[in-house]
Amino acid sequence: DTGVSQNPRHKITKRGQNVTFRCDPISEHNRLYWYRQTLGQGPEFLTYFQNEAQLEKSRLLSDRFSAERPKGSFSTLEIQRTEQGDSAMYLCASSFGGGEGGPSYEQYFGPGTRLTVT
Amino acid sequence: AQTVTQSQPEMSVQEAETVTLSCTYDTSESDYYLFWYKQPPSRQMILVIRQEAYKQQNATENRFSVNFQKAAKSFSLKISDSQLGDAAMYFCAYVQGAQKLVFGQGTRLTINP
Numbered sequence: 001d002t003g004v005s006q007n008p009r010h011k012i013t014k015r016g017q018n019v020t021f022r023c024d025p026i027s028e029h030n031r032l033y034w035y036r037q038t039l040g041q042g043p044e045f046l047t048y049f050q051n052e053a054q055l056e057k058s059r060l061l062s063d064r065f066s067a068e069r070p071k072g073s074f075s076t077l078e079i080q081r082t083e084q085g086d087s088a089m090y091l092c093a094s095s096f097g098g099g100e101g102g103p104s105y106e107q108y109f110g111p112g113t114r115l116t117v118t
Numbered sequence: 119a120q121t122v123t124q125s126q127p128e129m130s131v132q133e134a135e136t137v138t139l140s141c142t143y144d145t146s147e148s149d150y151y152l153f154w155y156k157q158p159p160s161r162q163m164i165l166v167i168r169q170e171a172y173k174q175q176n177a178t179e180n181r182f183s184v185n186f187q188k189a190a191k192s193f194s195l196k197i198s199d200s201q202l203g204d205a206a207m208y209f210c211a212y213v214q215g216a217q218k219l220v221f222g223q224g225t226r227l228t229i230n231p
Contacts, residue, residue: 042211043219056217105168108165112162
């Protein structure tokens, strides 16, 4: 078990460019979550998947944001036409949704991708 | 909507002493989970301790324990025998089922040697 991994760890981009981040969850976890964290604040929910289905999306998420989890394993988060206000840490987390032992509601976080929009 | 409030932006404690971090939450649900996460500077979020709302017994993990008061909707974290490695941002979080975590604003804990 290597934990949740995220790539890249840092991304600097110019305003108006598109960026894509990747998250690889813990292998047996079927739930995957994206959060955004700005400096000195707690993480805010963006969206989550159970297997390949996107089950919830935050009302705060603009149409410039899209997430996918095509095969129920890794996920990508794309931001189109980036703005300076998109600068933040983007966190991915995963959890185990069920099985013989029942679900676990603990979410395990990756190291995050820090986005800077200049 | 569920909310989580941490009223202490910063706390400090002497090494080897005990410190308590406060958290209150608001929900109309009866079945939920509460967590404390630790986020060291420039490092990833780590789960410290969890509490199931249906359990009356307070959770304990080594030097970390909680005081869960369901009626008061209070969930404080006590760190005993504080160590330098405990310095971090601590976040209280609420979840109902497999849904999103709702986080508080965080408390920055400083350990004085």
